[in-house]
Amino acid sequence: MSNDNTEDTAALCADYQMDTYVRTATIVKGRGSRVFAPNGNQFLDFTSGISVVALGHAHPAVVEAIKSQAETLVHASNLFYTPQVGLLARKLSKAGLGGKCFLCNSGAEANEAMIKLARLWGSQNGGRYEIVCMRGSFHGRTLATLSATGQSKVQKGFDPLMPGFAFADFNDLESVKAAVTEKTVAVLFECVQGEGGVVPATEEFVQGVRALCDEKGLLMLCDEIQCGMGRTGRMWAFEHYGVAPDAFTSAKALGGGLPLGALIASPALSGVFTPGSHGTTFGGNPVACAASLAVFKVFEEEKVVEHAAAAGELFRKGLEAFVEKYDQLLEVRGKGLLLGLVLKEPRAGELIDELRNGGLLACKAGDSVVRFLPPLNVSDDDLEEGLEMVGDALDILFGGDAE
Numbered sequence: 234m235s236n237d238n239t240e241d242t243a244a245l246c247a248d249y250q251m252d253t254y255v256r257t258a259t260i261v262k263g264r265g266s267r268v269f270a271p272n273g274n275q276f277l278d279f280t281s282g283i284s285v286v287a288l289g290h291a292h293p294a295v296v297e298a299i300k301s302q303a304e305t306l307v308h309a310s311n312l313f314y315t316p317q318v319g320l321l322a323r324k325l326s327k328a329g330l331g332g333k334c335f336l337c338n339s340g341a342e343a344n345e346a347m348i349k350l351a352r353l354w355g356s357q358n359g360g361r362y363e364i365v366c367m368r369g370s371f372h373g374r375t376l377a378t379l380s381a382t383g384q385s386k387v388q389k390g391f392d393p394l395m396p397g398f399a400f401a402d403f404n405d406l407e408s409v410k411a412a413v414t415e416k417t418v419a420v421l422f423e424c425v426q427g428e429g430g431v432v433p434a435t436e437e438f439v440q441g442v443r444a445l446c447d448e449k450g451l452l453m454l455c456d457e458i459q460c461g462m463g464r465t466g467r468m469w470a471f472e473h474y475g476v477a478p479d480a481f482t483s484a485k486a487l488g489g490g491l492p493l494g495a496l497i498a499s500p501a502l503s504g505v506f507t508p509g510s511h512g513t514t515f516g517g518n519p520v521a522c523a524a525s526l527a528v529f530k531v532f533e534e535e536k537v538v539e540h541a542a543a544a545g546e547l548f549r550k551g552l553e554a555f556v557e558k559y560d561q562l563l564e565v566r567g568k569g570l571l572l573g574l575v576l577k578e579p580r581a582g583e584l585i586d587e588l589r590n591g592g593l594l595a596c597k598a599g600d601s602v603v604r605f606l607p608p609l610n611v612s613d614d615d616l617e618e619g620l621e622m623v624g625d626a627l628d629i630l631f632g633g634d635a636e
């Protein structure tokens with residue numbers, strides 16, 4: 234059979250890799266908005282590796298940066314200065330809050346660093362440590378970030394969770410106010426909840442939290458790991474709200490496909506960590522930083538973030554037309570190219586399977602939401618093709634009942 238490779242890979246992974254995910258296809262190659270199975274079958278990839286390959290697969294500028302840095306210096310450690318770290322740190326400062334950053338290797342690690350920064354700052358400012366987090370949020374799978382995540386389904390069985398996190402209702406300012414005590418040091422949220430169902434924060438909420446933090450001397454912390462790096466049509470999602478956090482985290486798309494995370498702080502918080510207070514062996518890896526610098530360069534040269542905003546409008550309109558047509562669909566949520574097609578019933582998995590059968594890859598965001606994360610530089614043609622595939626899949630799944 235021509236797909237022997239598929240079976241080998243799938244069997245190998247099934248036999249020797251822990252079952253932490255339900256995996257559905259074998260991918261051996263990626264180019265632009267497309268990925269390829271061993272038998273040559275191709276998929277339009279509107280997962281972008283879960284919002285990671287913002288410039289699509291194997292973007293030549295990113296590939297070249299990785300190759301040339303790999304030939305020069307792969308790793309030196311944080312005991313030394315490396316050029317790529319300096320250049321990227323300046324880039325993040327200028328694109329971010331004008332302060333300093335801490336570089337690491339993943340989203341969870343970036344959030345761990347942000348939680349530690351808030352606690353250290355709190356210990357120096359009144360002995361406060363509690364962080365108010367949002368129900369429905371997602372902040373990672375390490376014990377601290379799991380404890381900060383407002384979804385019991387990912388916490389089940391891992392008790393005791395880490396203390397020091399309180400929970401409030403997302404988009405409910407009164408609930409945040411009610412959760413603040415004399416122990417509170419910070420409020421943490423995503424401007425668009427990704428894993429939690431593609432739910433954007435309201436303007437009143439974000440601006441209200443900012444005002445509350447200013448009034449009470451709390452840190453406003455944003456998790457921009459999924460919604461940042463241009464995904465919502467702005468460099469950072471908080472830019473939609475006209476306010477800035479005291480610190481925020483980035484990862485996923487930051488490294489152009491390589492593992493890279495960052496805690497990005499305002500100048501006021503940039504001196505809280507001192508030698509010995511936090512660390513990482515791999516963080517700020519020169520190859521990942523070189524890839525990231527290439528991503529920023531392409532963003533600037535090709536106006537990728539502006540393109541993402543326009544592409545998001547086009548795709549949203551197409552999805553909204555399906556909501557008009559199919560009674561089984563509730564609405565389209567999200568911003569830019571972080572879009573969720575919300576079903577009235579928990580059938581997102583079925584729709585995703587049907588999409589994949591038709592050649593389109595999409596993610597779940599809870600049981601009722603199909604999440605689309607196309608590359609930010611996706612072409613209009615690919616978006617139109619994707620919409621056709623969505624139409625076909627909806628037709629197969631719900632066609633009999635359409636008006």
Ligand SMILES: *Cc1c(COP(=O)(O)O)cnc(C)c1O
Pocket residue numbers: 338339340341342344371372373374423427428456457458459460484485
């Ligand atoms: C993916 C994600 C994380 C965790 O990132 P990892 O790199 O998987 O550790 C944290 N926060 C948000 C909002 C995410 O989407």
